[in-house]
Amino acid sequence: MTEAKITNFYTREPLSGTVRQIVILLHGVGSNGRDLIALAPYWQESLPDALFISPDAPFRCDMVPPGYPDSYQWFSLLSRDPQDMLEGVRRVAPILETFMREQLEKADLVPDALALVGFSQGTMTALHVGPRFEPQIAGIVGYSGALLWEEGMEKEINSRPPVLLVHGEADDVVPVTAWFHAKTKLEALDFSVGGFTCGGLPHSIDQKGIQEAGSFLESIFIQKT
Numbered sequence: 001m002t003e004a005k006i007t008n009f010y011t012r013e014p015l016s017g018t019v020r021q022i023v024i025l026l027h028g029v030g031s032n033g034r035d036l037i038a039l040a041p042y043w044q045e046s047l048p049d050a051l052f053i054s055p056d057a058p059f060r061c062d063m064v065p066p067g068y069p070d071s072y073q074w075f076s077l078l079s080r081d082p083q084d085m086l087e088g089v090r091r092v093a094p095i096l097e098t099f100m101r102e103q104l105e106k107a108d109l110v111p112d113a114l115a116l117v118g119f120s121q122g123t124m125t126a127l128h129v130g131p132r133f134e135p136q137i138a139g140i141v142g143y144s145g146a147l148l149w150e151e152g153m154e155k156e157i158n159s160r161p162p163v164l165l166v167h168g169e170a171d172d173v174v175p176v177t178a179w180f181h182a183k184t185k186l187e188a189l190d191f192s193v194g195g196f197t198c199g200g201l202p203h204s205i206d207q208k209g210i211q212e213a214g215s216f217l218e219s220i221f222i223q224k225t
Contacts, residue, residue: 004058004059004095005058005095005098005099006055006056006057006058006095006096006098006099007056007058008033008055008056009033009053009054009055009056010033010034010037010053010054010055011037011051011052011053011054012037012040012041012044012051012052013051014044014047014048014049014050014051015044015045015048016048016049018049019049019050019051019107019109020049020050020109020113021047021049021050021051021109021113021114021115021138021221022050022051022053022103022104022107022109022113022114022115023040023043023047023050023051023052023053023114023115023116023117023217024053024054024055024099024100024103024114024115024116024117025037025039025040025052025053025054025117025118025119025122026055026057026074026096026116026117026118026119026121026122026123026125026126027054027056027057027072027119027121027122028119028120028121028122028144029061029063029073029074029077029120029121030061030063030064030071030072030073031071031072032056032057032070032071032072033054033055033056034054034070035054035119036054036117036119036122037052037054039052039117039205039210039213040052040054042210042211042214043210043213043214043217046214046215046217046218047214047217047218047221050217050221051103051107053103055099056070056072057072057073057074057092057122058072058074058092058095059072059073059074059075059076059092060072060073061073062076062078063077063078073121074088074089074092074096074121074122074124074125075087075088075089075091075092075121075125076088077121082148082150083150085124085148086148086150089124089125089128089148090128092125093125093128093129093132096125096129097129097132097133100114100129100133100137110135111133111134111135111136111137111138112135112136112137112138113138113221114137114138115137115138115139115140115141115217115220115221116129116130116137116139116140116141117140117141117142117143117213117217118140118141118142118143118145119143119144119145119205120143120144120145120173120174120203121145122145123142123143123144123145123146123165124145124146124147124148126140126141126142126145127140127142127145127146127147127148127163127182127186128148130159130161130163131156131157131158131159131160131161131191132156132157132158132159133158133159134158134159135159136158136159136160136161137159137161138161138162138220138221139161139162139163139164139216139217139220140161140162140163140164141163141164141166141213141216141217142163142164142165142166142182142195143166143167143205143209143213144166144167144168144171144173144174144203144204144205145165145167145174145178145182146174146178146181146182147178147181147182147185147186149181149185154189157189160189160190160191160192161191161220162191162192162193162194162216162220163186163191163192163193163194163195164193164194164195164212164213164216165179165182165183165193165194165195166195166196166197166198166205166209166212166213167179167195167197167198167201168197168198168200168201168202168203168204168206169197169198169199169200169201170199170200170201170202171201171202171203172202172203173202173203174203176197179195179197183195194216195212196212
């Protein structure tokens with residue numbers, strides 16, 4: 001694949017009319033930015049100054065038929081080998097970082113006014129990019145994802161934003177064991193990690209997960225005001 005960048009995204013403007021925070025939502029593999037922008041209305045009343053931005057990932061999904069519309073990926077999952085997935089997330093990281101800095105500059109804000117929210121592969125991407133971004137961003141919400149990790153990667157950490165992880169116990173796409181691994185590893189690295197698993201929930205987001213993420217986002221932005 002040739003060099004890529006994020007070129008298309010969906011937004012919900014702040015109810016207050018003034019952008020004081022940015023929430024960037026990262027969709028899962030095979031989806032697009034229209035998917036997670038649907039979360040914004042649930043959080044807008046408690047975050048009236050937040051601009052919600054949900055980009056299409058920069059690469060066309062390689063697990064769907066050619067020409068299938070509006071299907072994107074942050075990195076390929078044709079191989080689930082951990083090294084291949086790490087190589088993929090490392091390639092997309094500077095693309096997302098550039099997009100984050102562009103949005104902050106456009107709004108004349110600093111990184112601690114920005115949060116990442118990911119689902120599935122979007123969570124994998126957020127958990128890789130967020131701790132390497134500096135200065136520190138406000139926080140990370142990760143739904144149904146995983147922490148891609150290998151020995152020695154702690155040297156790459158530049159900041160420790162607070163993290164909320166939510167995962168369905170009936171997830172048959174990304175097993176709930178990934179939640180325990182991510183939480184344990186991040187806590188061992190001195191991250192503040194909250195969250196929970198949801199009994200009976202498959203690879204999805206439920207109302208409790210939406211509500212708790214809204215409360216988390218509100219709390220991390222209040223701390224920065």
